Amino acid sequence: MATIYEVSKLAGVSLATVSRVLNNSASVSEKTRTKVNQAMKQLDYKPNAIAKSLASSRSDCIGILVGEFHGPFYGTMMGGIEKEFRAANKHIVVTASHCDLEKEKEDIEFLISRNCDALILHVEAVSDEYLINLAQGKTPIYVINRYIPQIADRCICLNNELGGYIATKTVLEHGHRDILYIAGPKVKADARERLAGHYRALREFGIAPDVEREYFGDYMQTGGYAGMQHFFDKDLPVSAVVCGNDEMANGAMSAIREHQLDIPNDISVVGFDDVLFSSYTHPKLTTIEYPIAQMGKMAAQLVLQDVYKQGECTTPHMFEPKLVSRDSLSSV
Amino acid sequence: MATIYEVSKLAGVSLATVSRVLNNSASVSEKTRTKVNQAMKQLDYKPNAIAKSLASSRSDCIGILVGEFHGPFYGTMMGGIEKEFRAANKHIVVTASHCDLEKEKEDIEFLISRNCDALILHVEAVSDEYLINLAQGKTPIYVINRYIPQIADRCICLNNELGGYIATKTVLEHGHRDILYIAGPKVKADARERLAGHYRALREFGIAPDVEREYFGDYMQTGGYAGMQHFFDKDLPVSAVVCGNDEMANGAMSAIREHQLDIPNDISVVGFDDVLFSSYTHPKLTTIEYPIAQMGKMAAQLVLQDVYKQGECTTPHMFEPKLVSRDSLSSV
DNA sequence: TTGACACTTCGTAAATGGTTGCCATAAATC
DNA sequence: GATTTATGGCAACCATTTACGAAGTGTCAA
Structure with a gap:
């Protein structure tokens, strides 16, 4: 060469x-x-990009850390980020750290050691302090789906609590009272926040949260399916089930159908995220919009603005979740 | 530092x-x-990984090129590859080139210029000659979902033609004769191969392929939906629709339902790929298994074996598609 | 016409942060 | 005391950037 x-x-x-x-x-x-x-x-x-990077201590690369490569959520996020950067002739290097503390730290170090000009992180296991400390370092970091007051200008997030609130409130407004909740993993902050919103809505309607009516799934179809089975086994009265994300809603719907019950006439289902396939389920899923592609795009714009001095980004850092009404929720 | x-x-x-x-x-x-x-x-x-890489002309990084970041297919593929490499302490750097000739070439050059120790490519636009030539270079390449005789040992692929054949043959064996086909984009070789398999099955049953009964979609839900609409507009007799992939099958099912028709009693649907959500559609999708995670894993093992002299990979390079019978196909 | 001055354009050489072949030295063995 | 063997050091090298300075060119006033 x-x-x-x-x-x-x-x-x-x-x-x-x-x-x-x-x-x-x-x-x-x-x-x-x-x-x-x-x-x-x-x-x-x-x-030779490597030599260039060594000499200039730049790389025209942005490191991305996601939870997983598969799944509709992260895929859409990466897509949103990549599109923006490609237009600006920057490259991304992505790693997936499976929500594991050691892997998250390892991957962050890897990305920094590769001279990434900035990092966009979707991390769950690492502590706030760690991130605040990291933000002091030479490599600028941007955090998606997490709000840390001390580095608020580096956070791009959705009001998960509000989303959880809207979901359950909507269900309540449709007259449902026997509501089940299939939450995401307890270790994930967004899952906890959504659950908190669920509680708030419940209380507003004078209903005491009941652990019997909660299930903690894995954010995947299997979790929703298992959660629904769990509830069926306990034979609780149900008219609606609110899920921590769309994949679990999808799994729950599958379980409901296997019990020969109709959605939404027997049981209503509400999801969260509004991932692509949710407009193609049957019935089409009523859910909460999580504009992850836009948030990824915004993170990219922020990097472009701060690090490369290109363009300007005026989007607010906190996105508001919105209800997407489709066919899986009916009134009683 | x-x-x-x-x-x-x-x-x-x-x-x-x-x-x-x-x-x-x-x-x-x-x-x-x-x-x-x-x-x-x-x-x-x-x-400093960059300095190390410059001095040693290694990087412990494997470059991956996929079509898109989103979507169940590529996500699963990346996941399969990454899992294997992480266990071996190698990192991956992924780019998405949107099936565009220039972007594919650009991305390949980018990955090479970043000193990747090997490349795993899922490319569509680039020519066989280009890849054969590339394979002569210093950086070993591995190609997924494409068979090129001259570099057969670098190819990991599925017999798409056979898959297409099995799909349509199964539909025919269920007694269907009014079959529609929603193909993937003509520019994609796998889409053409699957269509060729469809033709073979048709001919075997004495049916002449009919362009009136074909539609070329975009491999996404929207394409399947649009394809089905297209056929409805033409008011053709239909008892089954075979789709080039599961996403389009999903979109087609959505359109069929909107026409108040039942799946599979009015129209049967068959997909291709068996992506994750296909076990959670309603009805559950009958489809052709594309073991993309395993194929990604195998590509990774091949790299580990050839480049890093770790382990041994004896899996055959050509995978066989298998029918996954679920609920979206009925007999007439 | 010429000299001063500014501005372009280009070259030299020192980084950048490591790896690695080759040689030297000290310790260990017999 | 000679021969191995285990360790450690020197220096070249990887492919590029970039500060600094040196020419070369042009303009303009004296």
């Missing part, structure tokens, strides 16, 4: 000049520029 | 020794090793 040195020799100029035309920095005469460009073409020269 | 130099000074040893401790290569006395480790801890030394 040809190096900048060979190019400089062939073009009869110095290393510095080649570097200058590469980065079109400073002034280079048109004549020299053409000479260099020709030499590069002739040698099929490809710049 | 502390450098290896400062560590060596603090520990009172040479640079080389620190490097040896880091890579636990060659022999270093226990005493020295402890001294160095203590110094590293004291300085909170973090090795």
Whole structure:
């Protein structure tokens, strides 16, 4: 592989000049520029990003940390981020840390050691203090789906509590009183926040939260399915089930159908996130919109603005969840 | 950020020794090793992966190229690859090139310029010649979902034609004769292969393929929905619709339901891929299994074996599609 | 016409933070 | 005391950026 040195020799100029035309920095005469460009073409020269990164301590790469690669939520998030960066000619390097404390730390260190110009993190296990401390470091970080007051300007999040509140309140307003809740994993802050919103709505309607009517799933279809089975086994009266996310709602719907019950006439179902497939379930899922693609886009814009001084980002950092009314919720 | 130099000074040893401790290569006395480790801890030394990569022309990174970040197919593939590599302490850097020729080439060059030790590619736009040529290069490549005879040992793929054949043959064996086909984008080879399999099954049953009964979608729910609408508008007799993938099947089912028709009693639906949500649709989707997670895993094992000389991979390179019988296909 | 001055354009060389082959030295063994 | 063996150090190298300075060119006034 040809190096900048060979190019400089062939073009009869110095290393510095080649570097200058590469980065079109400073002034280079048109004549020299053409000479260099020709030499590069002739040698099929490809710049070595690693060496460039070492010398310049930049990388044009943004590190992304997600929980998982699979699943509709993270995929959409990565897509939103990537689209924005690609337009700006930046690359992303993504790792998935499976909501594990050690892996999250490891991955963050990995991304920093790779000279990422900034980090966009969707982390769950790591503590607030860790992130606050990390934010002091050389590499700017941006946090999605988590609000930390001390670094509020680095947080892009959704009001999960409000979303949980809206979901259950809507169900209550439709006349339901026998409500089940399939929550996400207790270890996840957003799951707890959504549950808190659920409680608030319940109390507002004079209903005492009841642990008997709660189930903690895994945020996946299997969890929703298992949760619903669990409730069926306990033979509780039910007219609606509110789920911590759409995947679990999907799983719950599957279990409900297997019990020969109709959605929403026998049991109403509400989800959270409004992932892509939720408009294609049967019945179409009533859910809470989590504008994750936009939030990813915004995180990217923030990086572009802060780190690369390109464009401006004026979107507010806290997004408001909205109800998406479809067909899985009926009145009683 | 502390450098290896400062560590060596603090520990009172040479640079080389620190490097040896880091890579636990060659022999270093226990005493020295402890001294160095203590110094590293004291300085909170973090090795600079970029510098290491430049000096050693390795990176412990594997470049992955996928079509998109979102969607159940690629997510599962990335997950399968990542899991295997994480266990071996390798990292992946992923880019999505949206099935665009220029982006695919650009991304491949990007990954190579980042010193990736190997590339795992799911590419569609780039030509066979390009890949054959690329395979001659310094960076080993592995290709998923594409068979190129000249580099067969680098290809991990599914017999798409056979899958397409099985899907339609199964539908025919269930007595259906008025079959519609919603294919993937013509530009995608796998879509064409699946369609070819469809043709073969049709001919085997004495049915002439009919372009009136074909629609080319986008491999997404929207495409399946639009395809079904298209057929409804033409008012063709239908008893079954075979789809190029599960997402389109999902979209088609949605359209069918909106026409107040029952699945599978009025119209049967068959998909392809068996992505996660297909076991949770209503009715549960009958489809063709595409073991993409396993294939990703295998690609990773191949890299581990060939590039890092770890483990051994004996899985055959061509996977066989299998029918997954669920509830969306009935007999007539 | 010429000299001063400013501005372009380009080259030199020192980083950047590591790896690694080769050689030297000290310790251990016989 | 000679021969191994285990350790450690030196210095070149990886491919690039970039501060600094040196030419070269042009403008303008004296």
